Amino acid sequence: MNSTLQTVLASQDNDHTSHTQVFERATGIPWNQSVPADYLGGRRLSVVIPAYNVDYCLAAVLDALDTQTYGRRFEVIVIDDASTDTTSKIIATHPAVTAGIRLPGRRGAATARNLGTVMAQGETVLYLDADMVLPSNTVADLAARATDHAVLTGFRHNLPHGVAPPAAGPDLAADHRVTWRPPVNRPLLYSGITLREPIDGRPLNHTRDFRDLGHGRFYYDWDLPRMVVTALLAVPRATVLDIGGFDGEFGRIGWGMEDTYLGACLIAAGLLVVPLRQAVGFHLDPPDAAQQWRHKLAAWPATLQRYRALLKAPAPSGQATALTTSMNTLLHSCEVLR
Template identity: 50%
Template sequence: MGVVTVPVTLAEALTANSNDHRRITAAFTARTGLAWHTVTPAEYGRGTRLSVVIPARNTAYSLPAVLEALTRQHTAATIEVIAVDDASTDATPDLLTTHPRIDQAVRLETPCGAAAARNVGVHLATGDTIVFLDADMVLPPHVLADIAARARHNTILTGFRHNVPYQAGPDGHPVVPAGEPALEADHRVRWTPPAGVPMFYTGQVYPQPFVGRPLHDTQDFLHLGHGRMYHDWDLPRMVVTALVAVPRRVFLDIGGFDDSFGAGWGAEDTHLGAALIAHGCNVIPLRQARGWHLDPPNADAVWKVKLAGAVSRVALYRQLCEQPAPTGRAADLAERAESLLRKAATLR
């Protein structure tokens, strides 16, 4: 009788994977003469194909600035921009229809959530590397060159975000600060957890406030392999889809984002990170790849709604971690995306 192979759970697969990315960063420096975290000249991305996938729901307040920033990217890479409107009720569809930087845009019939919208975008994409970009993230001109020059078949390249409180300018659009966003504004770089409050992911409670530095203290996430933790943080949580680049082939093979998360906020990008890591990808930060994250006019109300569902979504993530690590699911992702596209409207 043959040996029965028991599928390895996603949680078990994570403990088997290192995140020692030094061979990748060293090879890049040897090939280009550039340090890994150096702002990249445009020509270094030549020959790379990036697909920027933007999910959008009621983001008319921020989209003009986001799209204009994409038109100003200095890169020799081939770039396509694909936007998926998640049944917005504001002017978002009109903006996506008319803006020249958009290559493809579709509008889903009913709200499905950012995870499903991103799946549809990747299904439509043709690039070798997918850059997930939120519809409220404004990028400095070098960021796509930074990503294009370093993208590989087995890397998750994480960027960072600097939240900007909403302030309307003379044109009615939010004011975007000049210069470069601050790296330390991202919670993966400078983290100040509250005292006496259970953390969402681990339930840890800290008796005193402190300043944590996940990026620095883990040596660019190097020490988070094999399921290791930094306080409440682990490697999958470093994958934040406000700005992250992933290999399209691997994304398709794991079936993309899990649709079980549905509409709402939180944990779907953590699960994506876990699935990609289990597939053998390294998570490598790009400290120079930082964007302005534009808060909506009603930011307090929006965050209240988001946080209300966070606990249940983290619980779903934990359940999915006890299931087999996803693989061989490209056909399933295509079927789910096509099902949504059959009812979707083509905007551009």
């Protein structure tokens, strides 16, 4: 009988010290220092962006990709999840886009990312949200460090709609995985624990860059799968295909947990979760951010329930053929934008 995903997670370490040291010895560049402009090393990389009604920000996100300093070419695949605004027009006309596809009906970001992953030619897939503007060095820094053995996590600095990005660039401390001040006297959303006193949480620092989250351990409300956030995430494409990609059911239910489940499956497949502190993008909030957030939180209990159920199932593997077949079938019904 196969072990459950939760059991396998409890057996996996996340001490990535030797992994980062290999890169540093080979390049002479510290792990958390940017590579030089026009750096040519690293792996072939494909950026995959799911997009739904993001005409308020998508052009800025693509502009930033068009000005990356990485010396190697990389493809940008944008999947329009049946938007009702002018998102598809931006995809069809922006020069940074290598391939643009429009789904025939809304499927959710999980399915959009799966389709982009199957289409991708790179050894590494960089998942990027359609509202994340990247500094010019980010793609190079991720591509330079990508391997078959690591999930590279970046970070996000939220900007309210209409607020200009600070000239100093995005701030690592703005991410909740870096600076975290949870509520007291009510259950936390993920773990369900209740804190009775305020804490000054520092998940990234206090877990030694996630090393201490191996073997299924928690830092209050955080565990290792929850540190995997697809707003900015670089992963080996072959492993994503092997585990069957994202679970599309999360997109049907609502918001949340689809990237956490992907993280759990990648960790169970033996990958390390390694943060890259200089990989921080600006997350551009929509005009109706408060309303969207309330809508997302309303779906959280259902997506969390599905995630917990999947933890009791076997860790997925050997799913590449099935995923590729289903996505190629879907592709035949899509509109080619670019």
